[in-house]
Amino acid sequence: MKRMPELTYEEMDADQRAVVDKITAGPRGSIHGPFLPLLHSPLLLDRVQELGLLCRFQSSFPPKISELLILISARFWTAQFEFSSHMESAKKAGVPEAAIEAIRTRQEPHFDDPDQTMVYNFANEFFTTNKVSDATFDAAVERFGRRSIVDLVGIMGYYALIAMTLNIFDPPLPEGTKPPLE
Numbered sequence: 673m674k675r676m677p678e679l680t681y682e683e684m685d686a687d688q689r690a691v692v693d694k695i696t697a698g699p700r701g702s703i704h705g706p707f708l709p710l711l712h713s714p715l716l717l718d719r720v721q722e723l724g725l726l727c728r729f730q731s732s733f734p735p736k737i738s739e740l741l742i743l744i745s746a747r748f749w750t751a752q753f754e755f756s757s758h759m760e761s762a763k764k765a766g767v768p769e770a771a772i773e774a775i776r777t778r779q780e781p782h783f784d785d786p787d788q789t790m791v792y793n794f795a796n797e798f799f800t801t802n803k804v805s806d807a808t809f810d811a812a813v814e815r816f817g818r819r820s821i822v823d824l825v826g827i828m829g830y831y832a833l834i835a836m837t838l839n840i841f842d843p844p845l846p847e848g849t850k851p852p853l854e
């Protein structure tokens with residue numbers, strides 16, 4: 673990495689090794705991207721990755737919604753690594769390729785799924801205005817429920833932290849990967 677040295681397992685202290693072992697034993701299977709600089713603060717990394725597990729894999733939303741939110745957040749923050757690493761996951765989860773491309777190029781996406789439309793509109797309104805109108809909020813609560821709206825905000829907030837980490841510490845994209853965002 674340009675700004676923070678990437679640690680080998682042998683260079684890590686006991687706390688760093690413990691969190692690396694925990695992450696690699698879970699659904700992620702490896703440590704990369706934003707976790708590389710966060711490893712320099714192992715307790716923070718552990719808390720961040722636990723929140724990420726909840727936001728990505730255990731929220732009240734299905735993957736087609738959570739992956740959409742990840743892409744919207746990554747696009748807003750121009751987080752190259754995050755957008756690149758979630759494009760395929762989003763496709764597999766059911767986010768239309770044309771919508772992914774529209775988000776990537778800052779165009780208005782079209783969704784056949786009204787839930788994806790509502791989530792996009794909610795997130796886009798927030799990222800555009802830094803707030804959500806009562807009408808947008810109330811419609812989302814009516815459709816998804818209060819818990820899910822808290823989860824939605826949690827996903828957006830978690831990926832803002834990840835985007836900030838990526839944009840500040842600038843870990844490399846996987847070899848052979850071109851930055852997807854302009």
